[in-house]
């Protein structure tokens with residue numbers, strides 16, 4: 226099958242490489258000439274395990290090419306995947322300006338029957354609007370079909386997720402177009418969900434919103450655990466064995482971040498209000514997520530005697546999650562900002578996301594450490610902000626001696642509390658009330674009652 230993929234962000238670039246690996250002939254298109262030049266040189270604009278090798282392999286065997294020549298790419302292809310960004314606008318709704326302009330350009334370049342597939346996460350009704358735009362701009366007599374085929378891959382695991390998909394959702398109006406997309410994914414051994422355009426669009430938002438709800442739910446449980454003296458890690462384990470609940474996405478922590486959940490939850494909430502419906506549960510999900518980071522800062526301040534002003538704090542992890550250099554809407558970055566805002570001097574380290582973080586945080590009040598052990602030197606507390614696996618393997622026994630005070634605030638419940646305590650650390654996880662401390666013991670519950 227001849228395919229063109231418009232947009233070389235996470236979804237587009239990974240999608241192009243994966244389609245080529247499936248055996249199709251793929252052209253990746255982007256209007257950013259610098260990005261295309263970089264990719265052509267074999268350098269990836271994003272950090273994604275396995276991507277560079279997959280791109281190189283398929284470019285070499287002639288299955289994959291990259292270009293800025295939009296018109297040629299569309300003309301040569303039978304199927305056009307739209308994978309452009311849909312960021313939030315100021316009101317929280319999805320900004321669809323890239324989608325609209327790409328739709329117009331596709332229409333102008335179309336010279337024969339094409340299937341136009343929207344992969345970008347777009348609100349319900351967008352595919353129909355794209356269809357109207359193409360109809361209004363395409364040359365007479367040229368036919369096309371729209372398909373909504375949302376993407377479910379996770380950053381950091383996108384190659385694995387692409388070859389091990391849980392399902393492929395294909396929304397369309399004609400069976401002919403749906404069957405063409407099924408052929409493209411024929412190598413995958415998973416259910417194919419066929420539906421209408423509007424349901425496919427909704428599936429993507431509903432799935433992300435549900436996962437975000439799981440995270441906020443467990444974070445609320447964590448808050449209660451801290452007060453009641455229970456351990457949220459054990460609680461989640463005990464809940465997760467129930468197949469109806471499932472183990473995934475029950476990790477309490479600092480809340481969800483990244484380029485998808487915050488944007489998509491907000492956009493779905495906007496869709497509900499646009500339909501004159503108040504999705505109350507989602508409002509709660511967003512509120513809880515915001516509160517999680519301020520709760521963390523309050524805990525740090527409380528334990529350090531009421532303030533972090535003038536104190537040096539070490540932070541491990543800046544990316545919005547492990548295995549990526551992406552810091553968009555990263556809660557870790559927010560926590561560093563909040564600590565700095567409270568007057569702390571902050572030392573930071575991330576295995577991959579140092580450069581992208583510098584652009585977000587700047588240099589003032591932040592010391593960027595080249596090696597992880599530098600973060601430990603002379604700090605009054607260490608905060609773990611991102612769930613990088615390698616943080617578990619650090620030499621806390623040795624590096625802890627470099628700290629002024631051996632206090633760890635583990636915002637991702639990455640470390641084992643008992644082992645840390647054995648090493649002489651005071652350990653504070655999220656929702657780990659049964660591990661030697663609880664909010665009650667810090668006086669916080671008394672404070673709260675006092676303020677009521």
Ligand code: UGA
Nearest residue numbers: 376377378379380474475476478480481482483485545546
């Ligand atoms: C998410 C979805 O998982 C993908 O299925 C979807 O395709 C993607 O959004 C998208 O819409 O493009 P991603 O944003 O890459 O993927 O990251 P996740 O692994 O889902 O993590 C999102 C955030 O939730 C991270 O900040 C992570 O730290 C947090 N999280 C995740 C938790 O706090 N607890 C958990 O148990 C799981």
